[in-house]
Amino acid sequence: MAFIPSRIKRHETNDGEVKLNLTSMMDMFTIILVFLLKVYSTQGQMIQPSQDLTLPNSTVQEHAEVALDLKVSKEWVVLNDKPVAKVADILSMNSLIIPPLAAQLRKYARQAQKMEEQFGTPFTGKVVIQGDKKLPYKVLVKVMATCGRSDYPNMRLLVYEKNG
Amino acid sequence: MAFKPSKRKRRPDATEPDLNLTPIMNLMVVLIPLLLTSAEFVKLGMIELNLPPAAGATAAAVSKMPQEVEKKLDLTVTVTDQGFYIASSAAVALGKAGEGPTIPKLADRYNYQKLTEYLYKIKQKASGVFRDDDKIIILAEPSIDYQTVVSTMDASRSIKVDGKWQPLFPDVSLGATVL
Numbered sequence: 001m002a003f004i005p006s007r008i009k010r011h012e013t014n015d016g017e018v019k020l021n022l023t024s025m026m027d028m029f030t031i032i033l034v035f036l037l038k039v040y041s042t043q044g045q046m047i048q049p050s051q052d053l054t055l056p057n058s059t060v061q062e063h064a065e066v067a068l069d070l071k072v073s074k075e076w077v078v079l080n081d082k083p084v085a086k087v088a089d090i091l092s093m094n095s096l097i098i099p100p101l102a103a104q105l106r107k108y109a110r111q112a113q114k115m116e117e118q119f120g121t122p123f124t125g126k127v128v129i130q131g132d133k134k135l136p137y138k139v140l141v142k143v144m145a146t147c148g149r150s151d152y153p154n155m156r157l158l159v160y161e162k163n164g
Numbered sequence: 165m166a167f168k169p170s171k172r173k174r175r176p177d178a179t180e181p182d183l184n185l186t187p188i189m190n191l192m193v194v195l196i197p198l199l200l201t202s203a204e205f206v207k208l209g210m211i212e213l214n215l216p217p218a219a220g221a222t223a224a225a226v227s228k229m230p231q232e233v234e235k236k237l238d239l240t241v242t243v244t245d246q247g248f249y250i251a252s253s254a255a256v257a258l259g260k261a262g263e264g265p266t267i268p269k270l271a272d273r274y275n276y277q278k279l280t281e282y283l284y285k286i287k288q289k290a291s292g293v294f295r296d297d298d299k300i301i302i303l304a305e306p307s308i309d310y311q312t313v314v315s316t317m318d319a320s321r322s323i324k325v326d327g328k329w330q331p332l333f334p335d336v337s338l339g340a341t342v343l
């Protein structure tokens with residue numbers, strides 16, 4: 001005789017435990033891991049383009065490198081996430097060299113040179129410049145001249161690659 | 165024998181889902197492909213500009229090498245808001261020094277295509293003859309925007325001839341007109 005479930009008897013409730021289905025979770029984590037590895041394995045991803053500026057487009061093929069990070073947005077000049085000068089001040093300045101930027105760059109240069117003495121890592125004098133694409137050329141030239149005078153003559157301009 | 169549900173032998177089955185993962189999986193399936201595709205579009209590139217090391221280098225990054233008797237091309241492209249002016253120490257292939265820009269703006273936009281073709285002609289004449297035949301100096305007026313300068317650099321770097329990319333003047337230096 002087949003068992004007939006009683007209507008009166010109460011259904012056995014759960015005591016609050018939840019059984020987690022782990023297989024799909026593992027699949028998802030594996031895919032996320034693979035994706036992140038793929039994204040961060042290229043050197044260029046170590047440099048995050050800043051949110052306040054739009055990089056210009058270029059057909060250049062070379063990949064980005066890691067170096068000292070100098071961001072020039074429409075309002076601020078930021079070196080390694082520390083604001084250094086305002087673009088408005090730079091526009092009104094008559095001199096070619098930007099003093100606060102030059103001072104900060106020399107500080108970094110000295111640190112890097114000390115590291116070179118202690119650990120032997122060569123000081124390459126590379127700086128990566130991220131500039132907003134609408135930046136007036138005047139500001140760019142002053143920034144680059146300041147870098148050149150402050151022991152960072154090897155400049156790299158960060159751009160978005162586009163084809164054609 | 166038919167047992168009550170509570171008395172039926174349970175398989176030692178630990179994978180019975182009580183938590184409904186379907187909506188979470190939905191989200192993941194949408195999110196992961198989205199991130200995967202968006203990762204492709206942002207490809208960062210880099211333009212190399214090396215100034216000579218700070219031995220009194222000014223913004224005009226012309227290298228201060230001792231003047232030699234060899235011929236130098238010293239090719240300069242000046243970007244103004246009227247167009248491109250092309251100049252060189254050796255007045256080869258530049259034709260008349262007329263008024264107006266060498267390559268004026270076309271319908272208020274810069275004519276990069278014509279610039280590239282013009283530079284190609286110069287390159288053909290200059291290559292092998294001058295010592296600095298892959299060097300170009302780009303100057304611009306102070307108010308020209310950065311994207312224009314970068315596009316000028318692109319236009320002078322290489323040209324596609326017969327389906328193959330040929331280098332024009334890959335060694336770029338930036339300079340400034342009066343600031």
